Amino acid sequence: MPRKIDIFDTTLRDGEQTPGISLNVAEKLEIARQLERLSVDVIEAGFPIASKGDFNAVKAIAENVKGPVIAALARANFKDIDCAAEALKAAARPRIHTFIASSPIHMKYKLKMTEEQVLEAAVAAVKRAKSYVEDVEFSAEDASRSDIEFLCKLYAAAIEAGATVINVPDTVGYTMPKEFSNLIKTLMEKIPKIENVKVSVHCHDDLGMAVANSLEAVAAGATQIECAVNGLGERAGNAALEEVVMALDTRKDIYGVTHNINTKQIYRTSKMISTITGVAIQPNKAIVGANAFAHESGIHQHGVLAEKSTYEIMSPQSIGLTTNRLVLGKHSGRHAFAERLKELGYELSQDELNKAFERFKDLADRKKDITDMDIEAIVEDQVIKLPQHIELDYFQVSTGNKSIATATVRVKINEDTIEEASTGDGPIDAIYKALDRACNVNCKLVDYSIRSVSGGKDALGEVTVKVEKEGRTFLGRGLSTDIIEASAIAYVSALNKILYNGGYCKA
Ligand code: KIV
Ligand code: ZN
Numbered sequence: 001m002p003r004k005i006d007i008f009d010t011t012l013r014d015g016e017q018t019p020g021i022s023l024n025v026a027e028k029l030e031i032a033r034q035l036e037r038l039s040v041d042v043i044e045a046g047f048p049i050a051s052k053g054d055f056n057a058v059k060a061i062a063e064n065v066k067g068p069v070i071a072a073l074a075r076a077n078f079k080d081i082d083c084a085a086e087a088l089k090a091a092a093r094p095r096i097h098t099f100i101a102s103s104p105i106h107m108k109y110k111l112k113m114t115e116e117q118v119l120e121a122a123v124a125a126v127k128r129a130k131s132y133v134e135d136v137e138f139s140a141e142d143a144s145r146s147d148i149e150f151l152c153k154l155y156a157a158a159i160e161a162g163a164t165v166i167n168v169p170d171t172v173g174y175t176m177p178k179e180f181s182n183l184i185k186t187l188m189e190k191i192p193k194i195e196n197v198k199v200s201v202h203c204h205d206d207l208g209m210a211v212a213n214s215l216e217a218v219a220a221g222a223t224q225i226e227c228a229v230n231g232l233g234e235r236a237g238n239a240a241l242e243e244v245v246m247a248l249d250t251r252k253d254i255y256g257v258t259h260n261i262n263t264k265q266i267y268r269t270s271k272m273i274s275t276i277t278g279v280a281i282q283p284n285k286a287i288v289g290a291n292a293f294a295h296e297s298g299i300h301q302h303g304v305l306a307e308k309s310t311y312e313i314m315s316p317q318s319i320g321l322t323t324n325r326l327v328l329g330k331h332s333g334r335h336a337f338a339e340r341l342k343e344l345g346y347e348l349s350q351d352e353l354n355k356a357f358e359r360f361k362d363l364a365d366r367k368k369d370i371t372d373m374d375i376e377a378i379v380e381d382q383v384i385k386l387p388q389h390i391e392l393d394y395f396q397v398s399t400g401n402k403s404i405a406t407a408t409v410r411v412k413i414n415e416d417t418i419e420e421a422s423t424g425d426g427p428i429d430a431i432y433k434a435l436d437r438a439c440n441v442n443c444k445l446v447d448y449s450i451r452s453v454s455g456g457k458d459a460l461g462e463v464t465v466k467v468e469k470e471g472r473t474f475l476g477r478g479l480s481t482d483i484i485e486a487s488a489i490a491y492v493s494a495l496n497k498i499l500y501n502g503g504y505c506k507a
Contacts, residue, residue, distance in 0.1 A: 006041040045058040
C-alpha cells in the first residue's frame, strides 16, 4: 500500500501573514469552504490569540466546515492554548498546534530561555492542549537551525506528553534539500516512538527551496506537508500547495505516495484565493500561472498538436483548467448558464444562481461573447460579496486631456441618498474624492491595479484597490466592462469593508 501524505493547508494562518493581506471572517469562511472542496486533510484556520477577528474566523470555520481537521495555532503557553481550544469548541475534528522555538539563536535572543526551559514549556503546552483535544501538533520553530541532539530530545518529550503530530519547520527557508532530507532521516532514526505519530514538514521559500525541501522530506519518510495555496506566507511564502501536490502526482514514479487532494479544484482554489487576497499570480508561476499551459513557440505548438505529451507533463484538465471556450451570449438561457456553471464546478443555491444569471444577462448586453473566465469572474465576485452598507447608485465623469476631470456620484448609505461632486487629477482621482466626500470615510488609497479578465476591447475590467485606515488595509474589487465603473465599485467595496470592520482580522 502506498504511503498516504496529509496535506495541511496553512493559507488562512501563515498565508494570511503575507505582507499586505488581511482577510475578514466572511472571506476566511469562503476560503475554508473551498479548501474543503479541494479535500485538504487539515485547514489551519488561524491563530486565535492574535486578534478578535482571528478568533472569530477560527470559530466560524470550526462551526461550519466539518470535513477536514480544523487546526488552530497557539504558542507554548496556557493563555494561547486555552484561547485556541475555545475557538475550536464546535469543530468536528479539532487540532491544537502549539509551537516554541528550538534554535540557539531564537532561544537566546527571542525567547531568552535555556534549553531546559524550552523543553519544560513544550511538555506543559502539549499536556495542556491534550486536556482539550486528542489531536495535538507540536512544532519546534526554526528546527532546521537547531542542535540535532536537543531537537531529538524536544520532539521525544513532546511525543511522550501526547503529541500526535510533530512538525519540523524550516522557518527561515535556510535549509537545502539534501540537508533537510538528512535531518528528517536522523529524526526518524533517533526519536523513540516516532513511528506512532505523523511527521510533518513546514518549509519557507526564502531561497526558493520550499517545494523541493518538502518533497525530499516525503522521500525521507515525512507523512504531512504544510503548504499554502499560491505559495502565500510570511516573507517569501510557504511551499505552494499546488506545486507539491502536482509534483507528487506527476512523479509518482519517484515518490510512490498518495494524497486526498481533488486536483481538479486546484485552479479554481488558486484563482479564488488570488481574487480574495488581491495577490496576483505571476504569469509564469508553476501549475496555476496564466502561461503554465501556454505553448508559444511554433516548434512547441507543432509538437503539442501532434502529441500532447511532447511538451505537456500534466494536463490542464487535471488541475480543473477548462479551455477558455466562447460559451454563451445574449441569447443563452438560464438552463445553458446553469449547466455551464456545473461543468465549471460551481454548486450554487437557487438564490445565488438567480443573482449570477442576472449579472450574466447584464454582461451579455454589454459584451458579445462571454467566456468561462468571464463567468468565473462574475460568480467569484458575487460569492465573496459582503453586506453593502454603501451602494453606488449613479456616477458621471467628465474628462479630457485639455480639461479638468470632474465627477459626480450618488450613493445610498443605509436609508440615505447622498450626492457629491469633485474635480481631480484624472477621472479616478475625481470619482474617489467625490466618494470620500459622499461616504465621509477618511482613508488613504495605497494601491490600485487593473487587468482585463478576457481578451477583446469589450473585455471585463477587474480593478483591485487597497485602502488604508488607521494602519489597517482593506481590499476592494470591482468588475465591469467600463473601467471607471469597475474602479468606483472597487473603491465602494473597500469602503464597505471598513464599515463591516467587525470581521477585520490581523494580529
Ligand atoms: O514557520 C514556522 O516556523 C511556523 C510555525 C508556527 C510552524 O509558521
Ligand atoms: Zn511558517
